Amino acid sequence: MVDSESSVAHDTPAWADRAAARSRSVQRSRIRSIEQAQTIVAAARRLLETEGSGFTTQQLSKEAGIALQTFYRHFASKDQLLLAVFEDFLIEASARLAEAARDIPDPVSRLRFYISSTLRSLDGTHRAAPRFITAEHWRLYQLFPTEMAGANQSFADLIEQELRTATQQQLLHSADPAADAWLATKLVMSVYHHYAFAPTPADTGEIGERLWSFCLAAFGGHLPER
Structure with missing residues (x-):
């Protein structure tokens, strides 16, 4: 049987740990604090679909079913919350890509999947998440450079891992997989x-x-030649 607290700790994103650390209730119940923070972020993501990033903290507290002071126990400001939402989107997207590519047999094909799949979320009418990520990216980067760099790194890590493996197998030729993965990530982000x-x-x-x-x-x- 898996210990529930260990499982929560293992799966907790970085923003949730930061939110828990800011909360005075952490000594009483770290798990409860993290669950509350995740409830708040989930409510913010729903509001992004209907209101865009201009929603108010009052709207958020109503959507999450919490008191306003509960929000401020976990997030020092709305910008701190938007940072958490941003991290949530990117880390979740990278995890989905990694899971979807699990059965792809070779590193070059996995690289192709990661890079060519990035635009699929732009299909259809639900564009709130891509537009939020684009509109808020550089503003949040100026406020939280370390955290934003970490959130963006999750995709670069996928590229680097496969590029390094492909180079070792002499399928590709990269003198610096980390640097090449970073540049490829920036190109993908720009598009x-x-x-x-x-x-x-x-x-x-x-x-x-x-x-x-x-x-x-x-x-x-x-x-390949056609």
């Missing part, structure tokens, strides 16, 4: 940010494949 607000072509898959072709060439690989 993502552009299409979060710009009119998106009917087939985002085609753009994803073009993005992959560019990165593959930079990694020293070649597209």
Whole structure:
């Protein structure tokens, strides 16, 4: 049987740990504090779909079913909350990609999947998350550079791991997988940010494949001959 407190600690994102540390109730119940913080972040994510990032803390407390002072026990400001939401989106997206790629057999194919899949969340009518990430990215980066760098790193880590493996297997050629993964991540982010607000072509898959072709060439690989 898995110990419930150990399980919560293992799966807790960094923002939830910070929120728990700010709360005076942490000595009484760390698990309860983390659950409350996650309830608040989930409420903020729902409000983003209907109100955008302009929602008020009063709207948030009503949506989360908590008193306003409970919110401030966990988050010093609304910007601290938006940082948590941002981290939640990016870490969750990276975890989804890693899980979806689990059965892909080789590192080059996994890299292609990671890079070409990034634009799929721009399909359809629900664009609140991509637009929030784009609109808030640099503003939050100026306020919380360390935390934002850590949140963005989750995707770069996926790229670096597969790029390093592919280089070791002589499938690709990267002299510095960490640096190349960072540059590829910045390129992917730029394309993502552009299409979060710009009119998106009917087939985002085609753009994803073009993005992959560019990165593959930079990694020293070649597209298969047709």
